[in-house]
Amino acid sequence: MTGRKALSRALDLSLWKGALTTAGSREAADAVTERAVPNEPTVRLTAVRRLYEVSTRMGAGRSLAETLQAVVDGVVTGLGFGIAVLNLRHPDGKFEVIAVAGSPEAREALLGTVSAADIFDGEFKIADEWGRLRFVPHERLPEGEVVGWVPDVPVSADPSAWHPLDALFAPLHSPDGELVGMLSVDLPEDQRRPGPIHRELLEIFATQAGLAIDKARLTDQLLAEKVRLEASETTFRLVFEGAGNGMATLAFDGPEAGRVLRVNDAFCRITGYPHDRLIGSRLLDYLTDGDAGRTRRELQELATGTGPYRFERTFRRADGQDIWLGGTAVIVAQGKDQPRILLIQIDDVTARKDAERELQHHAAHDPLTGLANRRLLQHRFEAALQRSRQRGRRGVLLFSDLNHFKQVNDRYGHEAGDNALREIADRLLTAVRHGDTVARLGGDEFVILAEEIDGTDLDALIRRVEESIGRPLAGIDVPVTASIGTAVVSPYSADLDELLRTADQAMYEAKHRDR
Structure with missing residues (x-):
């Protein structure tokens, strides 16, 4: 879009102008408008049916x-x-x-323009926030051309x-929250600023559009099957049977709140449960206790808010x-005196979460032995120091x-040396107490952080460490032993570096005595 009203340029004005001109007066125009607007339940049902049909066509492109x-x-x-313009957001932000x-x-005028x-x-600085939509009323526009x-x-x-200068925007997001585009709409057919029904439907549509654009942008290919949708006066049957992502509707109000009403094939494939097992069950029962409680709180907040919300949860599949x-997830109102339903869309993001956890693990652990690295040791030390100051207990x-x-x-090669370090790391983990931290700083240097330990327990810990390291290594005829130095972790300790220098100096003194 190159200008704020560019989306309504050269619009075929037959939507409004023809009816108003024929009527010949303001009163006649109002009468035409009044006759054109059906009652609210009909508006809801017609709009929802339209939404289903549109979503089907949107998901059928290639x-x-x-x-x-x-x-x-x-x-x-x-x-x-009356008109819609879609601005795609490029990687450079334009x-x-x-x-x-x-x-x-x-x-013809707008296609291909870059902003x-x-x-x-x-625009958004002067806009009203309608959930995730942004409405810019004409009266707030600065004066000028x-x-x-x-x-x-x-x-x-x-x-x-x-008003001809009003504008309504719907940001489009991918499943991970990335802004992928901006949908601009103008000139509603009833000549009025959209009410809650159409705002809600536009939000749902924008959510669907963001998902479809994200999938098409990554694969440049959409679902091959045409999505069949159904609509009724008592419920939104938002089931995209051909959709690649899982979809389900749940009862949101009344005694059946939380129970699954409909699921599509993709939902069953992702979760591993058949349709008849899921229908009527409570989706919260498949979550961990912590996630279930969190979800209940968020749904309560959603009930008093507007627009869809995004979530990530652990789910117990049928195979355990x-x-x-x-x-x-988004709440969908079905009409007057009708219970609301919850429409959810899911994808299996386990691979991404596993990759994130693996990256976090590598960032905090030694890649050779799997022990804590310097970064994790620093984190554990700071926590131990805080507890020492709270309880007045010392560590080592x-x-x-x-x-x-x-x-x-030198004798067996570095591969054998690496295997030996892994074996020693495993021995150290069994030698220390539960809750102690074993870290490798590099080479053949190891550090143990032991909280709340007295002299007797410390002597026993040192003996276990020396004995575990001193045992013969598999396939290696070299008597490897350990020299150990200690430093006290007290409420008055300064920082980790100072204690490491103290313990390192004590270790070298012990090594000298052994020699």
Whole structure:
């Protein structure tokens, strides 16, 4: 989008202008509008049916371009707006108009235009927040010339009527929260500022659009199957049977709250449970106690808030395996005096979570032995020092290096030396007390952090460490032993580096005495 009203340039004004011109007066125009607006339940049902149909078409494209065009076409034909523009966000942050619907002239003028990354910042500073939507009313616009086309339509004095300079934006996000695009809509067909029903539907649609764009952007390929959707007057049957991500609807109100109403095949495939096992069950029962309690609290907050929310939870599969599910949830109102439902969408994000945990582990552990590294030792020391100051109890830092270990590498090679270090690391873990920290600083230097330990226990710990290291190593005929130095961890200790220097000096004095 190159200007704030660029999305409404050269709009085919037959939506409004024809009816108003034919009526010939303000009163006649209002009468046309009144006749065109059905009652609220009909609006809900019609809009939801449209949403299902649009979502089906959006998920049936085979390329990113087809998906983006399906998004804007769906807004115009399915959600009741006169025109829609989709700005795709590029990796450099700039926005490019990729798809336009509602006017061939607007498409010709706007398609391919590129805007700066901050194109929407000024608008959003004066916008109203409608959940995840941003509405910019015309009365807040700064005075001056308006850039871009403005539809030549009558301006109503009704404050709730849509003004030609009003604008409504729906940010589009990927499942991990990344902003992937901006959907701009204009000129609602009922000539009024959208109410809660259409706002909610546009939010749901924007959520679906963000997921579809993310998948198409990564794979440049969309689902091949056409999604079949159903709608009824008592519930939103939001089940995309052909969707690649799992989808389910849950009762949100009343005694059945939390029970699964519908699931699609992808949901069953991801969780490992058949349809008949999931239908009627409570989804919280498949979560850990901690996650279940957290989810209940978040759902209570969601009930009083607006818009969808994103989540990541551990889920117990049918085979007993715990997996990570990531997705979104949104409350959908079904109509007056009807219970609300919760629409959730899930994907298996276990691989990503495992990769994150592995990275965290590598960042805190020695890659050769798996022991704590200097970074994790520092973290454990700070915690131990804090507890020492709270309880007035002392601990000990043991610094040890291996005697004669260079001969192992020289005689047997470094691979054998690495195996020996792993064996010694395992022995140290069995020699220390539960809760003690064993770390490798590099080479053949090891550190043990022992909290709340007295002289007798310390002597026993040192003996176990010396004995565990001094036992013969598998396949190695070199008498490896340990020299150990200690430093006291007290409430008055300064920092880890100072204690390591103290323990290191004590270790060298012990090594000299042994010699």
